[in-house]
Amino acid sequence: MINRHRTASAIFLVAINLIACWPVRSAWVTTDMLKESWIAYKTRFIQGDGRVIDLKAEGVSTSEGQSYALLRAVWIGDQQAFDRILEWAINNLINNARADSLFGWRWGKRDNNSWGILDSATASDADEDTAFALFLASDKWRDNKYEDRAQAMLADIWDKETIEVGGRRYLISGDQAQEARTAKINPSYFAPLVYRAFAKRDKAHDWMSMIDSGYEMLEKTSSISPVKLPPNWAQIDFNSGTFSVEDSVTSQLGDYSYDAIRVFWRIAMDYKQNQDRRAYDYLVRHTEWLARYWSIRKQLPAELTNDGIPRADYESLEQYAALLPALEIAKPTIAQQIYQTKLENIYQNGLWARPNTDDAYKYYAQNIVWFGLATYRDTLTLKSSDK
Numbered sequence: 001m002i003n004r005h006r007t008a009s010a011i012f013l014v015a016i017n018l019i020a021c022w023p024v025r026s027a028w029v030t031t032d033m034l035k036e037s038w039i040a041y042k043t044r045f046i047q048g049d050g051r052v053i054d055l056k057a058e059g060v061s062t063s064e065g066q067s068y069a070l071l072r073a074v075w076i077g078d079q080q081a082f083d084r085i086l087e088w089a090i091n092n093l094i095n096n097a098r099a100d101s102l103f104g105w106r107w108g109k110r111d112n113n114s115w116g117i118l119d120s121a122t123a124s125d126a127d128e129d130t131a132f133a134l135f136l137a138s139d140k141w142r143d144n145k146y147e148d149r150a151q152a153m154l155a156d157i158w159d160k161e162t163i164e165v166g167g168r169r170y171l172i173s174g175d176q177a178q179e180a181r182t183a184k185i186n187p188s189y190f191a192p193l194v195y196r197a198f199a200k201r202d203k204a205h206d207w208m209s210m211i212d213s214g215y216e217m218l219e220k221t222s223s224i225s226p227v228k229l230p231p232n233w234a235q236i237d238f239n240s241g242t243f244s245v246e247d248s249v250t251s252q253l254g255d256y257s258y259d260a261i262r263v264f265w266r267i268a269m270d271y272k273q274n275q276d277r278r279a280y281d282y283l284v285r286h287t288e289w290l291a292r293y294w295s296i297r298k299q300l301p302a303e304l305t306n307d308g309i310p311r312a313d314y315e316s317l318e319q320y321a322a323l324l325p326a327l328e329i330a331k332p333t334i335a336q337q338i339y340q341t342k343l344e345n346i347y348q349n350g351l352w353a354r355p356n357t358d359d360a361y362k363y364y365a366q367n368i369v370w371f372g373l374a375t376y377r378d379t380l381t382l383k384s385s386d387k
Helices: 031-045 063-076 079-094 124-141 144-161 192-201 207-223 262-274 277-286 288-297 317-330 332-346 363-375
Strands: 016-018 106-109 115-119 162-165 168-171 182-185 234-237 380-382
Touching: 031 063, 031 363, 063 079, 063 124, 063 363, 079 115, 079 124, 124 144, 124 192, 144 162, 144 192, 162 234, 168 182, 168 207, 192 207, 192 262, 207 234, 207 262, 207 277, 262 277, 262 317, 262 363, 277 288, 277 317, 288 317, 288 332, 317 332, 317 363
Parallel strands: none
Antiparallel strands: 016 380, 106 115, 162 168, 182 234
């Protein structure tokens, strides 16, 4: 389960209306491009029955992939696709796999050549993003079936994917993330904007407390790094309440790479919509080293160890896009440089792909780029409901 983002990625995204698109296509990504990209994405990555396929991982499907597609579908306003994606996920990631409302995280071809659930453990980011997408769908399309399913998911997320340590409640990475003395935490699963929406819809659980504990977790786990980078994975000790990160010499779990990049995107969204000072302070402190690295080299490695040593000699579109909203807040000039040099000129026919790479076949990259660009320059406005 830990490596699912290598093989399979915020978020996540928010309730939303697309506001006015930019007048000049060459200046910023336009709303028309986002709509065109959704159509291209459906064609390449989503089967007619709603299954989202990871073309780079032997055709597996994940709860994460389904959740990203649900968010994009409701954002764009494609109810027909939304319903197909949701139905496939229910039929294949819950039915005959779990006894609750949460989703088994991985589905694909078994050793006996049959197809079905490969791992019924949950991934909490996919569950919270799916519940959030369902609330958005309920508001957008005025159908209580989405609301009812989302409410059921919130109860199960709270009971099975959060734990209380030292009087504070934390999101853990899934329902099987607890061990004898510790639990696995993925900092990029922390979604304060989502919890604010949950708090409006679910009065039975203290979702606002998850924001307080989550910001504390994020600051502490990121500050373990000498260069203040968030890690892909961390642990919390049940007895002491302390956080730890595995040393990059012996493990890549403490690296800053494909999981951790989403931290900046999720926190930037919270600041853009709620002006939480903790979000601003985090972004300023924890993008400083990356900004200096970019200023000197005009590129960022796709993977960095916990202490900032490149583990890869290549770049990733995902990182650049996930960083854009954060750098727009903390280092706007650098954000514009990254957009113009790394993302603006590689869009073609609905997909973002560098020349001579297989970016166009990476479902994770296409999602994170889409989400990052859509949030850049305040192109979204939050529309939440107190329903």
